[in-house]
Each structure stands twice: as structure tokens, then as C-alpha cells.
Amino acid sequence: GDSVTQMEGPVTLSEEACLTINCTYTATGYPSLFWYVQYPGEGLQLLLKATKADDKGSNKGFEATYRKETTSFHLEKGSVQVSDSAVYFCALGTNAGKSTFGDGTTLTVKP
Amino acid sequence: ETGVTQTPRHLVMGMTNKKSLKCEQHLGHNAMYWYKQSAKKPLELMFVYNFKEQTENNSVPSRFSPECPNSSHLFLHLHTLQPEDSALYLCASSQDGTRRADEQFFGPGTRLTVL
Numbered sequence: 651g652d653s654v655t656q657m658e659g660p661v662t663l664s665e666e667a668c669l670t671i672n673c674t675y676t677a678t679g680y681p682s683l684f685w686y687v688q689y690p691g692e693g694l695q696l697l698l699k700a701t702k703a704d705d706k707g708s709n710k711g712f713e714a715t716y717r718k719e720t721t722s723f724h725l726e727k728g729s730v731q732v733s734d735s736a737v738y739f740c741a742l743g744t745n746a747g748k749s750t751f752g753d754g755t756t757l758t759v760k761p
Numbered sequence: 762e763t764g765v766t767q768t769p770r771h772l773v774m775g776m777t778n779k780k781s782l783k784c785e786q787h788l789g790h791n792a793m794y795w796y797k798q799s800a801k802k803p804l805e806l807m808f809v810y811n812f813k814e815q816t817e818n819n820s821v822p823s824r825f826s827p828e829c830p831n832s833s834h835l836f837l838h839l840h841t842l843q844p845e846d847s848a849l850y851l852c853a854s855s856q857d858g859t860r861r862a863d864e865q866f867f868g869p870g871t872r873l874t875v876l
Binding site: 686748 | 804859861864866870
């Protein structure tokens with residue numbers, strides 16, 4: 651079945667450090683890939699997405715590239731801020747209407 | 762109201778109580794979802810409705826009973842719950858539950874505590 655494996659947390663960084671959260675997937679067919687973010691006390695919200703191989707999703711300084719050859723969709727940001735502290739979820743969506751989420755990675759950014 | 766709303770935001774109930782969670786989406790979407798989010802566990806998909814028809818029941822115990830009267834509203838009826846059912850229950854919606862590119866829009870969740 652479909653699955654998403656993402657980097658275990660928690661991740662703690664200093665402000666302005668570089669961030670990478672690894673995500674790899676297993677799926678039949680050609681899934682769409684997503685990164686969602688969950689701030690404390692809130693539901694998940696879409697951060698970025700990519701729908702086909704080599705697409706790059708970007709938003710709020712975050713980027714991720716759909717790599718079919720390595721079945722990966724790693725999340726990156728060049729300079730994190732305290733306000734980026736949250737839980738990040740990698741997910742895939744298929745034509746069967748199912749979304750599969752990773753376990754989530756907790757990021758804490760210290761001033 | 763905009764987006765996806767959920768009521769109540771917090772609920773405490775005994776094991777013999779019956780309660781309902783409500784979700785409403787104001788986005789004109791056709792698919793709605795219930796998820797369970799427990800501490801230190803992955804997000805668990807419970808139910809999916811697409812155009813008011815249930816298309817997914819992820820082996821959820823019968824003490825959880827969903828209801829989708831129309832594309833904008835989704836309920837989760839609770840009865841005879843166990844303490845391990847305490848969790849954050851998230852509702853989400855998407856334009857069409859069969860399209861892989863559609864992102865899901867989540868509500869803020871209902872924090873449920875079962876005593």
C-alpha cells in the first residue's frame with residue numbers, strides 16, 4: 651500500500667539556520683505530494699504541493715521538489731524563524747481519493 | 762464564517778455519555794473527512810464522504826458513527842467511548858475526493874477527553 655516516511659523529530663534549530671526535513675514515499679501510480687504545517691492549537695494547513703515529477707512547490711520561503719527517481723519530497727528553508735516552530739507533515743494523494751500522511755516532524759526554532 | 766469550522770472545540774465526556782461533533786465547510790467542497798490525532802501517533806483517517814456518500818471506513822469501531830446530511834456538514838456521533846478515544850478529532854474537506862491533486866482544508870479540531 652501507499653506509505654510516507656518522514657524524518658523523525660523533534661528538530662531544534664537556531665534562528666536563521668537552514669532546515670531540511672526528509673520525506674520519502676511509496677505509491678502505485680503517480681501521486682501528488684504535499685507538505686502541511688500544524689501550528690499549536692490549530693488544524694493542519696497546506697504549506698506547498700507538487701503534482702508531477704520535477705515540479706517544485708514553494709511558499710513562505712519553504713521549497714520542496716518532487717523527485718520521482720528517488721521517490722522523495724524533502725522540505726527545505728534557507729533561514730528559519732521562531733514563527734516556523736510547528737509540526738510538519740508530508741503527505742501524498744492518489745486518484746483513488748486517499749491521502750496518506752507521514753508521522754509528522756516537530757520543529758522548534760530558538761531565538 | 763470561512764473555511765472549515767468545528768464545534769465544540771473542547772469536549773469532556775464520560776464513558777456512558779452520547780455526544781456529537783459537528784463540522785461545517787464553507788468552501789463549496791464535495792468531500793469531507795474525519796481524522797483522529799493522538800499524542801505520539803500518526804494521523805489516522807477514520808471516514809471519508811464524497812458527494813454525501815461514505816467511501817471510506819478505516820476499520821473504525823462502531824462507537825463512532827458518522828453522518829453526512831449534505832456536502833457542507835459532517836457529524837461524528839459518539840457513544841460508549843473509552844479513555845483511549847481521547848484525542849484531537851480533525852475534520853477536513855476537499856473539492857473532490859477522487860482527485861489526487863486536491864489539497865485538504867482542515868478545521869481547528871475538537872479536543873475530546875473521555876473520563
